Amino acid sequence: MDDATLNQLSGKIIGACIEVHRCLGPGLLESVYMECLCKELQFRGICYQRELAIPIIYKGAECKSVFRADLVVENTVIVELKAVKEILPVYEAQVMTYLTLTNLSLGLLINFNVPLLRDGIQRIRLNYGKLSNHDLDNLIIESSK
Numbered sequence: 001m002d003d004a005t006l007n008q009l010s011g012k013i014i015g016a017c018i019e020v021h022r023c024l025g026p027g028l029l030e031s032v033y034m035e036c037l038c039k040e041l042q043f044r045g046i047c048y049q050r051e052l053a054i055p056i057i058y059k060g061a062e063c064k065s066v067f068r069a070d071l072v073v074e075n076t077v078i079v080e081l082k083a084v085k086e087i088l089p090v091y092e093a094q095v096m097t098y099l100t101l102t103n104l105s106l107g108l109l110i111n112f113n114v115p116l117l118r119d120g121i122q123r124i125r126l127n128y129g130k131l132s133n134h135d136l137d138n139l140i141i142e143s144s145k
Contacts, residue, residue, distance in 0.1 A: 001076055017037060017108075018117050028083060034050075037079075049072045076106070082120075108122070
């Protein structure tokens, strides 16, 4: 998927997250946000897989254990939801690990436990890291057009 299409899709996902946060606000359990975000994605006609099993490959051998990504949207974007006081580096590392194991290039780390959801969104690219808030603002503006 080219960057423009990927940016458009991530903008749609972020828009759905913003709508859920606008309706529910902060302070609820992650599972509530997950359920409502899935409904919002359905309303918008966006395909997703919930709690997709990601196999762990160690030195070329597949392990019995698996990781579970909260959402994989359009087989392209990993979305990890949180409802925590602050995003810790371990959550960012979790998304990077999922991106590496799935060979997908974009992950969204969304923390719903913030007054303004814009402050709870991290857009993470494999081998690029996080985007700045300025870049994120431009993406949100572009997706709302």
